[in-house]
Amino acid sequence: MSGPVRQDVQAPPPAPRGVLAAGPVVPGAAAPTALRGRGPQAGWQQVAGHQAFLVPVIAVFVVLFLVPLAQTFYYSFTDFSGYSLDARWVGLANYGRILTDPSMLAGLGFTIGFAVAQTAVITALAIPLAVALDRAFAGRALVRSLLFFPAVPSIAVLGLVWGYILSPLGSGVLNSVIAALTGLGPVPFLADPWLARASVVLVAVWSQVGWHAVLYLAYLQSIPSDYYEVATIDGAGRGQQFRHITLPLLTPAISISTFLLMTNGLKVYDLPFTLTGGGPGYSTFTLTQSIITSGVAQGEYGRASALAVLFTVAVGAVSLGQLLLSRRLEGRIR
Incomplete structure (x- = not known):
């Protein structure tokens, strides 16, 4: 009666230099050296991408609210009639x-x-x-x-x-x-x-x-x-x-x-x-x-x-x- 066949387990070949070897992720372990330094830059890029969506909203707010409000505040001190641009300053x-x-x-x-x-x-x-x-x-x-x-x-x-x-x-x-x-x-x-x-x-x-x-x-x-x-x-x-x-x-x-x-x-x-x-x-x-x-x-x-x-x-x-x-x-x- 023949015994069980024995198979030799060989270790995986070492990863080439400059390439990270895949392995289990240990919670709390430090990030690999090759990935360090990319986190903050990627975070800033993501924040900038999100903020870019606010640009149209801010532009509409400025054009349709702030600019007319500033014009109204200025015209309130003038005798502007709505037709001529040479409004005269009348104060209060x-x-x-x-x-x-x-x-x-x-x-x-x-x-x-x-x-x-x-x-x-x-x-x-x-x-x-x-x-x-x-x-x-x-x-x-x-x-x-x-x-x-x-x-x-x-x-x-x-x-x-x-x-x-x-x-x-x-x-x-x-x-x-x-x-x-x-x-x-x-x-x-x-x-x-x-x-x-x-x-x-x-x-x-x-x-x-x-x-x-x-x-x-x-x-x-x-x-x-x-x-x-x-x-x-x-x-x-x-x-x-x-x-x-x-x-x-x-x-x-x-x-x-x-x-x-x-x-x-x-x-x-x-x-x-x-x-x-x-x-x-x-x-x-x-x-x-x-x-x-x-x-x-x-x-x-x-x-x-x-x-x-x-x-x-x-x-x-x-x-x-x-x-x-x-x-x-x-x-x-x-």
């Missing part, structure tokens, strides 16, 4: 005219009031609405879609539609319904200054409350259900769960929602313009409408530029203050 005269113009002051007052009012009302309605939409009921998906739909059409189109509904004439849709049900005369929804302001705010709330409710709903669905189960076991009711669990965990969503509402409210133009035309008088006049009608439309680009600079500074200050306040509130909750 444009800013002085703005601060003494009744239409500008009226636009400033309504713009701030509109932004604050719509932010407060939409936030107060959207959070409970999101809590209700988070519960299971028949037709929940359809209700969510219907509430989100008013945010889909253009706000200018909605302004025209609501202008027909709230028409102060007897032929207006709402006045026709009121006359048929109660026999009362037409209500001046868009002819009375206070009713016109309230109408603009209510239409803005109607068009945006569903969108912000969906935003809160997305955050609600990310809250773990264990929190509510433990609270229920401890005997906490729905009101206590909402105050101590839901509301604190919705703070990031509240920060985002109120920031969007305030900035968009300060920049509002299309809804008051299409719904009331800025009237009656200057009761629903906005700052953006002042820039266009009182500045650009009359060929007073210097005055319009001064108003745009003040408007940009005001929006930036409000946005920065709101962000700082939101971060401070989030820090306290954490």
Whole structure:
């Protein structure tokens, strides 16, 4: 009986000089000498390649934002009319005219009031609405879609539609319904200054409350259900769960929602313009409408530029203050 065949194991031939031999990689071992020095260079090349993708974005930002902003700031100290390039330096005269113009002051007052009012009302309605939409009921998906739909059409189109509904004439849709049900005369929804302001705010709330409710709903669905189960076991009711669990965990969503509402409210133009035309008088006049009608439309680009600079500074200050306040509130909750 023959024994097992013995095979001699030969060591692999040595690698040629200058070529690295393949072998197991030992964790923590130093890199081979031939590869040293390539890491930093390759890292810088990779970073430079990534930064190169930012060049188009920076170019667009400079051309479409920084350059026009610098031109606007310069024109605000001149009497530039938009037609001739020989603008005359007038200093702070444009800013002085703005601060003494009744239409500008009226636009400033309504713009701030509109932004604050719509932010407060939409936030107060959207959070409970999101809590209700988070519960299971028949037709929940359809209700969510219907509430989100008013945010889909253009706000200018909605302004025209609501202008027909709230028409102060007897032929207006709402006045026709009121006359048929109660026999009362037409209500001046868009002819009375206070009713016109309230109408603009209510239409803005109607068009945006569903969108912000969906935003809160997305955050609600990310809250773990264990929190509510433990609270229920401890005997906490729905009101206590909402105050101590839901509301604190919705703070990031509240920060985002109120920031969007305030900035968009300060920049509002299309809804008051299409719904009331800025009237009656200057009761629903906005700052953006002042820039266009009182500045650009009359060929007073210097005055319009001064108003745009003040408007940009005001929006930036409000946005920065709101962000700082939101971060401070989030820090306290954490």
